[in-house]
Amino acid sequence: MKRKFYTIILLGFILSGCTKFLETPPDLRTELDSPTKIAELLTSAYPQGNYIPFMEAASDNAGDKGMARSTGDPLNQNPWKFQDVEAREQDSPTFYWYAAYKAISTANHALQAIEKLNNPKETNYLKGEALVARAYAHHMLAIIFAPNYEIETADKLPGIPYVTEPENIVIKKYERKTIKYVYEMIEKDLTEGILLLDDNKYKVPKFHFNTAAAHAFATRFYLFKKDYEKAANHADLALGPNLENYLRQINHEDFRSLEYFNKQRYYSDSSTPTNLLLVEAPTIWSRNMVQNRYGLTTELVTELFSNPNVSSGLYGYTLFGTEQFLHVPKFREHFVKASINASYGVPYNMIPLFTADELMLNRIEAYARIKKIDRAIEDLNIFIKHKVFYTFSIPIYIPSIHTINSVRINLFYGSSDLEENIVKTAIDFRRREFVFEGLRWLDIIRHKIPVTHRSHDDKEVYFLGINSPRRIFQIPDEVIMSGIEPNPR
Secondary structure, three states: OOEEEEEOOOOOOOOOOOOOHHHOOOOOOOOOOOHHHHHHHHOOOOOOOOOHHHHHHHOOOOEEOOOOOOOOOHHHHHHHOOOOOOOOOOOOHHHHHHHHHHHHHHHHHHHHHHHHHOOHHHHHHHHHHHHHHHHHHHHHHHHHHOOOOOOOOOOOOEOOOOOOOOOOOOOEEEEEOEHHHHHHHHHHHHHHHHOOOOHHHOOOHHHOOOHHHHHHHHHHHHHHHOOHHHHHHHHHHHHHHHHHHHOOOOOOHHHHOOOHHHHHHHHOOOOOOOEEEEEEEEOOHHHHHHHOOEEOOHHHHHHHHHOOOOOOOEEOOOOEOOHHHOEOOOOOOEEEEOOOOOOOEEEEEEEEEEEHHHHHHHHHHHHHHOOOHHHHHHHHHHHHHOOEEOOOOOOOOOHHHHOOOHHHHHHHHOOOOHHHHHHHHHHHHHHHHOOOOOOHHHHHHHOOOOEEEEOOOOOOEEEEOOOOHHHOOOOOHHHHHOOOOOOOO
């Protein structure tokens, strides 16, 4: 299936006024005639947009608090009601679409400059970063705006445009090829690029696709592709045998004793071991995650954090705020004024794109799928060691109580299918670990999890079935207007 269209993938996006991206590309006004200049350009090869607000609101980690505030906020209300998001500003799907394609364009300009320099010894690591960054942005676009990858249908369903050349003209011809083609191109870029990376070239590796982050991305990608052997291999390569040392120890007294703003800083700081790749994005998520109407309700708090999990323990998060504002402090805003004396500017949050916590849970799932059951359970117990405690009055991890085995896992899920039950455990822990981070949506898509949202007064019910077309976010209006077929509704 090929759908050809003429579109302005980047240029149609109006951030303020009528400025087009190609009129002032990321310092392509300076000739890219040295590895140093290319390296500077590549700092913009990561989507500077935030996917969390709409992915979190659409997930089953968001309920209706019933308060008047944000009732009419489309950024929060539309995805919660499984409606197309009307807003186009930061934190919307449309904003993320253009942020991702802007990042892709940057990577493509860097690759073009690298080819012209013809100096592999000095630029191979830059080529590796550009290729992996291009693969990542396309994968996120495919997850959000295209059907989920399924082996049986991948060669029949439309993907998203995979752009491999710099955009030098305002309107250019693209093809919305199949999901299979998109995944083949992602894998090609990823496998080529990951071999060229060199962590020693970066002053702050966590703002670039370092090798650990790239392998973590590969692990996630191969889980989506259902190539579990490769997913497990990349998980093993990411941080080696000492993955435990990188986990966020949320049940530890030192972490629990951190005051509010230090917890915010810790979650998205480059010095935090679990954070493997970070990007700074314009967003007001750190404000809205607390006060949105559709978010973490008291009922969800009970389900996720007050009820015992498979370990017979409670998940180790400390929640802050009153009943309608309960949250985990994960993001701290950095406000950049438009000028020294300006009273206006742009708020930013640091977004962790990959963490060791996700990596370990993904490895557990991959191990289960390739029948390495003992290793999966071993990893689960390591994860539990740093995440759960006994009770709120006794907030400690107790090995004799919390250590799990195959019998306990099967009893908890009421089934003898140990492989599936281990996968369910990983999914359940991911749901809790990444609350307010949007990653629950990845499991909802990949594992075909239905979602039901009920209004606070139970008068309205919104159901997202496993085959609902609204599991795919709609592409921007102007892209549709240019001729591309919209996602079905």
